[in-house]
Amino acid sequence: MPRPTIPVVSYSDLLSTTGARQRAIAALGQALEDIGFFILEPHPISPEVVRRAYQVAADFFELPNRTKAQYAPAPAGSQDGFSSFGSEQAKGHTVPDLKEFWHVNRHSLTENMATWPQEVPTFRPVMTRLYQQLMTCADVLLMACADYLGQPSDWLVDMAAGGNTVLRLAHYPAVSTVPAGGLRAAPHEDINLITLLCEATAPGLEIFAEGQWVPIQTHPGQIVVDTGDMLQNLTNGLFKSTTHRVVNSHNINQARLSMPFFVHPRPEVDLSPEPTLIQRTGGEPQFPPITAADYLTQRLREIQVGPAA
Structure with a gap:
């Protein structure tokens, strides 16, 4: 069986005032429907x-x-600061993922957080700039999604305004042994509206499409975008969370580093x-x-990673 291909959408076309924008919106929406x-x-x-x-x-x-470890958030499970190796496992899996990570969220940028790593002075300004650029890009994509869905252009942008969108800095370290069933990230779906993923430093990402695992390796100048469960819920499954x-x-x-950007709606938004x-x-x-x-x-x-029920 031939492997499915991942459609490519031009950001510049999404900003166009010509027919190129409508073609790009159609390609974006069809991709999120199909794969x-x-x-x-x-x-x-x-x-x-x-x-x-x-x-x-x-x-x-x-x-x-x-x-x-001194930058681990309190309470545990908060979506900011450092999470140690093996602290997260995918839904339905019992073996923790082989990764550690740092979360930059909206509150990180607006509050005087003590959790910014003092040992890396450039960490805060660099991550702040990356977060802001990704959010600007995400707003354009959310407008395109709304247009494709026949909703007002600001429908999804308004939901995300003030939401606790998270930039995750994920580190998959070199390991000497791998536990039985252990993966860098076990099969899962994202929770949020959409995710933007800048090119990782090494291969490893695979999506399950048309009954098979399909490797995806982004290159410089590319961002992988996918639907999260929240947008799937909101669209009644029209957009697939894969x-x-x-x-x-x-x-x-x-080792491997990646930087997914999880776009979240405000807590009170009805999905x-x-x-x-x-x-x-x-x-x-x-x-x-x-x-x-x-x-x-x-x-x-x-x-x-959340509080007990």
């Missing part, structure tokens, strides 16, 4: 900002574990399937009425 993923190329994120972000992330993750994973490297001495999209998908709601806050709390418990 739940597309590649954005070109994109507006500065290559120098991406390069510097990976460098300062590497500088942080090279710190001793006891130093990194299962994906990060497999272990054949070379266990090869119940939109009535016009229920009609577009067969006339019956396929997903439950739920708020973004309840959805997130439920999922964090399922992946063992």
